[in-house]
Amino acid sequence: MSRRVVVTGIGMVTPLGIGKERFAQALFQGDSGIGEITAFDTSRFPSHLGAEIRDFSPRDLISAKNLRRMDRLSQIAVASSRLALEDAEITINIANRDRIGIIMGTSFGPTDLKVHCARILFTEGPMMINPILVPNSVMNAPAGHASIELGFRGVNTTVNHQAASGETAIVYAAMEIERGAADIILAGGADIISEFLFETLVRFRALSPVNRGKEGARPFDAGRNGPVAGEGCGIVCLELMEHARERGATPYCEITGWGMSSSPATPTDWPADTRGATLAMMRALKSANCVPDGIDIIQAAANGGENPDRIEADAYLHLFKAEKTIPVISSIKGALGESFSSGGLRAAALALSIREGMIPPTLGLADPIAPLSFIIDKAKKIDIRNGLLNAFSYGGTNVSIAMRKVTIR
Amino acid sequence: MYRERVVITGLGTVNALANNIVDFTHALQGGLCGIGPITLFDTADFRTHNGAEVKNFNPQDLIPPEFPLKRMSRADLMAFAATIEALSDACLFPLPDALREDTGVVIGAGSGGKLEGESFYRDYLESGGRNARFSKLASLCPAASADHITNHLGLMGPKTTFMTACSSGATAIGFARDLIERRAAAIVIAGGVEPLCRTTYASFNVLQAVDPEYCKPFDKKRQGLSLGEASAVVILESLHHARERGVSIHGEVLGYGISCDAYHMTTPDIKASGAARCIQAALADAGISAAAVDYINAHGTATPANDVMETRAVKNVFGAHAYRIPISSTKSMTGHTLGASGALEAIVSVLAIRQHFIPPTIHLHEYDPECDLDYVATGARQVTPDIVLSNSFAFGGNNTALILGRFAEKGIQNE
Numbered sequence: 001m002s003r004r005v006v007v008t009g010i011g012m013v014t015p016l017g018i019g020k021e022r023f024a025q026a027l028f029q030g031d032s033g034i035g036e037i038t039a040f041d042t043s044r045f046p047s048h049l050g051a052e053i054r055d056f057s058p059r060d061l062i063s064a065k066n067l068r069r070m071d072r073l074s075q076i077a078v079a080s081s082r083l084a085l086e087d088a089e090i091t092i093n094i095a096n097r098d099r100i101g102i103i104m105g106t107s108f109g110p111t112d113l114k115v116h117c118a119r120i121l122f123t124e125g126p127m128m129i130n131p132i133l134v135p136n137s138v139m140n141a142p143a144g145h146a147s148i149e150l151g152f153r154g155v156n157t158t159v160n161h162q163a164a165s166g167e168t169a170i171v172y173a174a175m176e177i178e179r180g181a182a183d184i185i186l187a188g189g190a191d192i193i194s195e196f197l198f199e200t201l202v203r204f205r206a207l208s209p210v211n212r213g214k215e216g217a218r219p220f221d222a223g224r225n226g227p228v229a230g231e232g233c234g235i236v237c238l239e240l241m242e243h244a245r246e247r248g249a250t251p252y253c254e255i256t257g258w259g260m261s262s263s264p265a266t267p268t269d270w271p272a273d274t275r276g277a278t279l280a281m282m283r284a285l286k287s288a289n290c291v292p293d294g295i296d297i298i299q300a301a302a303n304g305g306e307n308p309d310r311i312e313a314d315a316y317l318h319l320f321k322a323e324k325t326i327p328v329i330s331s332i333k334g335a336l337g338e339s340f341s342s343g344g345l346r347a348a349a350l351a352l353s354i355r356e357g358m359i360p361p362t363l364g365l366a367d368p369i370a371p372l373s374f375i376i377d378k379a380k381k382i383d384i385r386n387g388l389l390n391a392f393s394y395g396g397t398n399v400s401i402a403m404r405k406v407t408i409r
Numbered sequence: 410m411y412r413e414r415v416v417i418t419g420l421g422t423v424n425a426l427a428n429n430i431v432d433f434t435h436a437l438q439g440g441l442c443g444i445g446p447i448t449l450f451d452t453a454d455f456r457t458h459n460g461a462e463v464k465n466f467n468p469q470d471l472i473p474p475e476f477p478l479k480r481m482s483r484a485d486l487m488a489f490a491a492t493i494e495a496l497s498d499a500c501l502f503p504l505p506d507a508l509r510e511d512t513g514v515v516i517g518a519g520s521g522g523k524l525e526g527e528s529f530y531r532d533y534l535e536s537g538g539r540n541a542r543f544s545k546l547a548s549l550c551p552a553a554s555a556d557h558i559t560n561h562l563g564l565m566g567p568k569t570t571f572m573t574a575c576s577s578g579a580t581a582i583g584f585a586r587d588l589i590e591r592r593a594a595a596i597v598i599a600g601g602v603e604p605l606c607r608t609t610y611a612s613f614n615v616l617q618a619v620d621p622e623y624c625k626p627f628d629k630k631r632q633g634l635s636l637g638e639a640s641a642v643v644i645l646e647s648l649h650h651a652r653e654r655g656v657s658i659h660g661e662v663l664g665y666g667i668s669c670d671a672y673h674m675t676t677p678d679i680k681a682s683g684a685a686r687c688i689q690a691a692l693a694d695a696g697i698s699a700a701a702v703d704y705i706n707a708h709g710t711a712t713p714a715n716d717v718m719e720t721r722a723v724k725n726v727f728g729a730h731a732y733r734i735p736i737s738s739t740k741s742m743t744g745h746t747l748g749a750s751g752a753l754e755a756i757v758s759v760l761a762i763r764q765h766f767i768p769p770t771i772h773l774h775e776y777d778p779e780c781d782l783d784y785v786a787t788g789a790r791q792v793t794p795d796i797v798l799s800n801s802f803a804f805g806g807n808n809t810a811l812i813l814g815r816f817a818e819k820g821i822q823n824e
Binding site for chain 1: 454455456480510513514518526527530531534538543546547548550551552553555556557559560563564565566567568569570571572573574576580584587588591593607608610611612614615616617666667668669670671672673674675682683686690694803804805806807809
């Protein structure tokens with residue numbers, strides 16, 4: 001008998017707010033988290049917008065003893081983890097702590113800290129780097145801090161693979177629960193904007209307005225001219241269905257399948273065609289035992305990038321060309337920018353959509369590039385049974401996760 | 410759920426001892442030391458000066474000319490060279506077109522393109538950002554190594570990168586095993602890569618975790634680790650795919666386990682609970698008893714805390730049998746290759762199984778009284794291990810244990 005995996009909690013620190021209530025309200029209301037960047041001066045760059053985390057006070061969610069050892073990336077990850085556990089109504093104790101774990105994704109890690117260390121290395125000398133900072137400079141620090149602050153001792157690892165890190169973390173967490181390695185795993189992703197990362201993205205011509213037009217995030221829009229940088233952390237609490245049922249939890253949805261694939265591309269480029277994206281979705285549908293026709297909503301990867309949005313739209317046209325009904329396609333990156341390891345946040349958004357029967361609007365989209373079904377102005381209520389969460393990253397990494405409405409009991 | 414058995418059909422490595430598997434085997438059997446003065450960057454301002462550097466690494470000698478090497482970092486080149494060797498060993502190079510969709514890549518990484526990133530950043534600081542070439546950062550992300558592999562070889566299977574410091578490589582092999590077991594791929598190129606770089610070297614130096622001479626695992630006078638660099642790649646394949654191809658099988662991935670200390674970011678939990686739990690999880694996953702293990706390739710970093718903790722973990726799990734199992738730390742020869750170490754030591758474990766020997770712990774002369782197990786201190790031992798446990802314990806309290814076995818048609822028989 002196969003072990004089924006459900007989502008029983010979500011937690012997040014985002015430009016749209018901290019925690020589920022504020023996030024859901026802002027998301028379905030159609031609020032935007034994008035504004036002029038305030039953390040540093042952008043006057044020397046052609047891009048000035050960003051989706052920055054606001055009103056986050058880590059002291060509310062993290063003990064002082066551990067907080068003082070954490071950098072900003074770890075803070076948002078640990079706070080989100082606590083919120084996800086609280087939302088799932090799970091209390092860590094001696095009896096359950098070895099069966100609870102975390103799998104985090106991060107694309108760039110603590111770039112602020114790494115650049116600081118490199119600066120000290122070359123200006124003051126290698127032996128002047130503060131040893132307190134060293135443990136935070138590794139990508140797995142957020143997951144390590146979360147385990148110490150929250151006290152769970154089970155499976156713990158960190159995926160670091162471009163803009164598919166968060167989704168891959170969720171896939172791995174579901175696999176670990178399925179094979180019996182854990183009962184509960186927090187999974188998701190976190191990334192932060194630092195001045196150096198922003199400058200690097202600008203220099204790689206990776207941000208709006210790459211060449212032309214007004215700066216802004218416009219997923220799937222004909223006038224799109226690059227993504228807006230975002231930051232945030234989203235964590236979903238994955239749990240063995242039996243375990244959730246025994247403790248009387250109400251799941252948001254079930255993770256029914258997933259597909260992963262690669263497309264040939266260098267680490268900073270996009271694939272030339274739709275094959276990899278289509279392959280990942282077909283693998284997800286197959287493992288979920290679902291047909292394309294059965295999908296009601298797709299939480300898309302599109303961020304307003306010129307090539308990637310085109311390829312993604314083409315992949316949907318291809319996958320659904322023979323179907324009578326096509327799913328509604330939604331991208332929350334119009335509101336939240338491209339936060340790279342956005343998998344946890346987007347999984348949380350999809351879980352909310354499935355539970356509430358509500359699809360958030362794709363902000364910035366006015367003139368769709370393809371005859372697909374989009375929600376443009378305001379959130380729409382529809383009954384959702386099956387959803388797909390897609391990540392299609394530069395470097396050619398594709399992950400598709402199938403999620404389904406569930407009623408246990 | 411039906412689970413495919415997962416076997417190892419190819420090996421490849423570039424490390425401080427050798428730039429191929431044959432020479433690496435001889436170096437392990439001879440107990441050679443790869444640790445010496447660092448030449449990749451100037452160490453004058455550091456507290457220590459030694460490391461386990463890859464020597465005479467000429468990518469164009471190891472990588473066929475059809476692959477453009479532009480914009481690949483030292484880490485990417487080391488990983489790709491090991492990939493070519495491992496695929497060739499598995500009779501999969503050139504890879505048949507029909508296998509591309511079903512072949513994945515899972516890499517455990519560490520510093521990625523940091524060595525190149527550091528020179529970029531020095532130029533950036535000197536010129537106030539004007540004369541720095543941002544293209545040097547194209548391969549900065551650790552994920553670049555896996556991206557280059559899939560791009561060069563046209564692969565369309567699952568791909569990802571783990572970054573959990575010193576356990577990345579072992580976790581990569583575990584996850585790759587899972588992908589094949591549940592038929593998400595037939596073949597996975599799995600492994601780890603870690604280049605030496607200034608920031609990593611500085612970090613361990615300021616933590617005072619580096620032995621100024623060379624690391625001396627389990628020795629009373631040990632002062633810390635020796636940082637090293639390496640790439641280590643294994644070809645994992647479903648048994649049934651390997652059988653169909655009629656290829657020679659080096660060993661089997663029997664199981665793995667992951668746990669977390671939830672104790673401290675850099676100091677291992679001295680009670681060894683986390684380490685013991687990941688070993689127990691691996692044994693359970695493999696479906697074997699502790700008594701079945703014939704050799705333990707230790708994490709054995711030679712930091713004062715790790716070696717005592719690891720010894721305790723082994724005693725906690727294996728009881729009286731702990732004293733009968735040969736244990737060695739091959740980091741005494743290869744240095745601690747961080748993100749690559751779990752994969753490099755998986756290769757060492759497979760070589761031990763294939764070539765019937767247990768590699769020694771060199772530089773161990775005077776046992777720490779708290780380290781009283783059989784650490785194979787006096788040269789390689791000629792025995793025939795069938796089942797090997799390989800430990801990796803990382804910063805962040807991330808522990809991964811891998812269990813590798815001699816391939817037997819009937820599977821493992823518990824005594």
